[in-house]
Amino acid sequence: MPWWGLPLLLFFVAFFLGMLAVLGGVGGGVLFVPIVSGFFPFHFDFVRGGGLLIALSGALAASPRLLSAGLADLRLALPLCLIASLFSIAGAVIGLALPTNLVQVLLGGTIIVVSFIMVKTKYSANRNRRGEDLLGNILKLSGIYREESTKEQISWKAQNTVPGLVTFSFVGLIAGMFGLGAGWANVPVLNIMMGIPIKVAVGTSKFIISVTDTSAVWVYLNSGAIFPVIVTPAVVGMMLGTRIGVNMLKKIRPGSLRYFVIVILFFAGLRTLVKGFGI
Amino acid sequence: MITEGSNEKEEQKRYARVLDLSAKTGFLGVVLSYMIYLFRILPEKISSDEMQKIWSFGPEYYITVSGAGRESGWLGLVAYSDFLLFVPIIFLSSVTTWCYLSILPVFLKKREFLFAGICFAEILVFVFAAFGGSGFSAH
Numbered sequence: 001m002p003w004w005g006l007p008l009l010l011f012f013v014a015f016f017l018g019m020l021a022v023l024g025g026v027g028g029g030v031l032f033v034p035i036v037s038g039f040f041p042f043h044f045d046f047v048r049g050g051g052l053l054i055a056l057s058g059a060l061a062a063s064p065r066l067l068s069a070g071l072a073d074l075r076l077a078l079p080l081c082l083i084a085s086l087f088s089i090a091g092a093v094i095g096l097a098l099p100t101n102l103v104q105v106l107l108g109g110t111i112i113v114v115s116f117i118m119v120k121t122k123y124s125a126n127r128n129r130r131g132e133d134l135l136g137n138i139l140k141l142s143g144i145y146r147e148e149s150t151k152e153q154i155s156w157k158a159q160n161t162v163p164g165l166v167t168f169s170f171v172g173l174i175a176g177m178f179g180l181g182a183g184w185a186n187v188p189v190l191n192i193m194m195g196i197p198i199k200v201a202v203g204t205s206k207f208i209i210s211v212t213d214t215s216a217v218w219v220y221l222n223s224g225a226i227f228p229v230i231v232t233p234a235v236v237g238m239m240l241g242t243r244i245g246v247n248m249l250k251k252i253r254p255g256s257l258r259y260f261v262i263v264i265l266f267f268a269g270l271r272t273l274v275k276g277f278g279i
Numbered sequence: 280m281i282t283e284g285s286n287e288k289e290e291q292k293r294y295a296r297v298l299d300l301s302a303k304t305g306f307l308g309v310v311l312s313y314m315i316y317l318f319r320i321l322p323e324k325i326s327s328d329e330m331q332k333i334w335s336f337g338p339e340y341y342i343t344v345s346g347a348g349r350e351s352g353w354l355g356l357v358a359y360s361d362f363l364l365f366v367p368i369i370f371l372s373s374v375t376t377w378c379y380l381s382i383l384p385v386f387l388k389k390r391e392f393l394f395a396g397i398c399f400a401e402i403l404v405f406v407f408a409a410f411g412g413s414g415f416s417a418h
Contacts, residue, residue, distance in 0.1 A: 002327075003327035003328075003330060003331055004317075006331075006334075041334070041335050042334045042335065043334060043335060043336060043337035043338070044337075045337050045338050046334060046337065046338070053368065053371075056371065056372070057306070057371065060298065060301075060302040060305070060371065060374055060375075061302055061306070063295070063298055063302075064295045064296075064298050064299035064302065065295075067291050067292075067294060067295035067298070068292070068295045070288075073291075074288075074290060074291040074294055074382075075290075075291075075394065078394060078397050078398065078401070079397055081401060082397055082400055082401050082404065085401065085404050085405075085408075086404055089404070089407070089408050138393075139393070139394075210298075210375055211375055211401070214372060214374075214375040214376070214405060214408075215404055215405060215408040216408075217372050218372060218405070218408035218409045219408060221368075221369070221372065222409075222411075223338055224338035224339070224341050224342045225337075225338045226365075226368065227333065227334055227341065228361065228362075228364030228365055228368055229316070229330060229334070229361060229364065230334055231368070232309055232312070232313045232316075232364055232368075233313070235309060236309065236310060236313070239306065
């Protein structure tokens with residue numbers, strides 16, 4: 001195969017994953033890392049570095065519109081980002097220091113758990129919780145967004161801010177260690193634990209990824225674990241696939257491919273786990 | 280659109296503006312630099328054969344073969360098309376820092392010192408991640 005064969009194949013795989021990620025309601029990184037590490041000959045460190053850059057690029061592209069539309073809340077995100085980005089650095093350092101096989105086993109196991117979480121998790125459009133949240137009040141973590149489907153103004157107020165911060169430390173650690181965007185973890189924490197409406201939770205999660213992954217990417221860059229020759233076609237492919245996926249989303253029922261994606265995720269996790277055991 | 284008072288979300292609007300412009304510039308740079316590499320407009324440092332070994336052997340081999348060293352070692356090799364690819368990647372990795380720097384004055388002007396402090400702390404985290412490289416190493 002000519003040298004450009006595998007980067008070209010990677011471009012098309014990333015393109016397809018970008019479409020699938022949008023239609024299935026997942027992030028690109030959580031599909032990219034286990035699938036590419038399971039089926040391509042690239043070193044695992046390069047795949048993880050690529051996964052982080054893909055997640056980062058997607059988040060950078062989407063965040064301006066999400067912030068402008070009020071679907072991502074900057075004030076809500078800032079304290080969560082600070083904790084998550086600190087721990088993502090730690091995760092990246094730990095992940096690069098551990099033996100590759102061990103990290104692959106841990107990643108495979110995590111992806112399998114993620115697929116079960118995605119099956120079980122029931123999101124709520126609007127969660128009106130009772131009770132006071134002292135830290136949330138101090139930080140004034142509340143907002144209003146316009147729900148386009150019903151044309152109504154939905155107000156929200158964050159709850160359980162301290163547990164949310166603690167949980168985001170683990171999310172950051174996992175994101176940095178495995179090269180994932182961790183949207184699959186951000187959204188349940190924001191929606192179920194902190195009572196944020198699902199659309200704002202998804203938008204804010206995307207924004208949080210842009211900050212968390214920035215910190216972790218620098219660790220991979222400084223360690224030589226970013227290989228631009230393969231990262232660049234993957235980033236471009238994912239960005240284009242995401243765009244096509246968003247256009248298709250207007251015609252296809254949202255989440256219609258969710259279970260298909262969950263099955264792919266499960267088998268990709270299984271493949272990564274098996275590869276980690278040297279099989 | 281943001282539905283609260285315009286002053287209350289000024290920092291959010293500013294962040295979005297800076298991010299939009301910076302991200303688009305970065306992505307354009309990614310595409311252009313790869314075109315330069317693909318069409319060999321500039322020479323490459325690492326041959327195609329060696330490159331196929333690197334992507335299997337990993338970061339330590341990459342650092343040894345390229346002679347780039349860790350952290351900012353690639354800077355000295357930017358005249359080569361395969362290392363020029365790092366420029367837009369570094370730019371994209373820096374975008375969030377510029378965005379935070381752009382909203383820090385907004386929080387200070389509004390005397391929201393808690394959020395200004397969070398913002399400043401995050402900038403320090405980015406700086407630590409970017410320049411604390413001597414403490415990080417691939418296995």
